[in-house]
Amino acid sequence: DVKVTQSSRYLVKRTGEKVFLECVQDMDHENMFWYRQDPGLGLRLIYFSYDVKMKEKGDIPEGYSVSREKKERFSLILESASTNQTSMYLCASSLYQGASNQPQHFGDGTRLSIL
Amino acid sequence: KQEVTQIPAALSVPEGENLVLNCSFTDSAIYNLQWFRQDPGKGLTSLLLIQSSQREQTSGRLNASLDKSSGRSTLYIAASQPGDSATYLCAVRNYGGSQGNLIFGKGTKLSVKP
Numbered sequence: 001d002v003k004v005t006q007s008s009r010y011l012v013k014r015t016g017e018k019v020f021l022e023c024v025q026d027m028d029h030e031n032m033f034w035y036r037q038d039p040g041l042g043l044r045l046i047y048f049s050y051d052v053k054m055k056e057k058g059d060i061p062e063g064y065s066v067s068r069e070k071k072e073r074f075s076l077i078l079e080s081a082s083t084n085q086t087s088m089y090l091c092a093s094s095l096y097q098g099a100s101n102q103p104q105h106f107g108d109g110t111r112l113s114i115l
Numbered sequence: 116k117q118e119v120t121q122i123p124a125a126l127s128v129p130e131g132e133n134l135v136l137n138c139s140f141t142d143s144a145i146y147n148l149q150w151f152r153q154d155p156g157k158g159l160t161s162l163l164l165i166q167s168s169q170r171e172q173t174s175g176r177l178n179a180s181l182d183k184s185s186g187r188s189t190l191y192i193a194a195s196q197p198g199d200s201a202t203y204l205c206a207v208r209n210y211g212g213s214q215g216n217l218i219f220g221k222g223t224k225l226s227v228k229p
Contacts, residue, residue: 004158033216042221043204058216090158103149104206104217106159 004107019078023091030096032074037088121220136190138205146208
């Protein structure tokens with residue numbers, strides 16, 4: 001079974017802090033994704049990566065950056081946390097784009113609160 | 116721009132009923148459609164994935180259908196159980212555009228009463 005592990009289930013940080021959210025997958029997937037989920041807005045894509053050191057912006061990249069130094073690990077960085085970044089953050093992974101029938105697999109999420 | 120809609124937003128049924136959840140999308144140029152389940156405070160669990168060339172997929176008591184030309188998918192749950200209570204999300208993967216990312220509906224929150 002695919003395992004996507006997010007380092008923290010709950011996280012509380014202060015405004016202005018630099019915050020790191022970590023995600024690791026164990027299935028050698030090329031694609032990895034970061035989403036945020038908010039009531040009434042659903043899931044929105046922040047960034048994704050299709051290979052080591054490769055990244056592309058999703059729908060809402062402002063205020064975030066990402067790092068993918070190793071294939072199995074994809075980090076989301078809040079450069080200077082703000083209260084409007086309080087949300088549930090979900091990481092996902094999938095096989096390469098050409099395999100169009102491959103599903104995305106999600107981690108359990110990190111509920112981040114910015115005070 | 117692709118938009119995915121799920122109606123109703125919430126549904127409550129008695130245990131044992133068969134039920135259908137609906138998903139519609141505006142752009143029929145999709146690779147596939149995926150149904151997920153999300154329990155409160157948890158991540159998403161993939162239930163079924165239908166490729167654009169397929170009409171339906173089945174897993175146990177779940178059956179998902181896809182009518183790409185009309186932009187619709189349904190998730191049929193047979194003999195519902197209280198353990199089926201969760202939010203069900205559908206998502207489509209478009210041709211072109213961003214590589215591999217999914218566009219999600221906002222979900223249907225299902226409650227199955229004992």
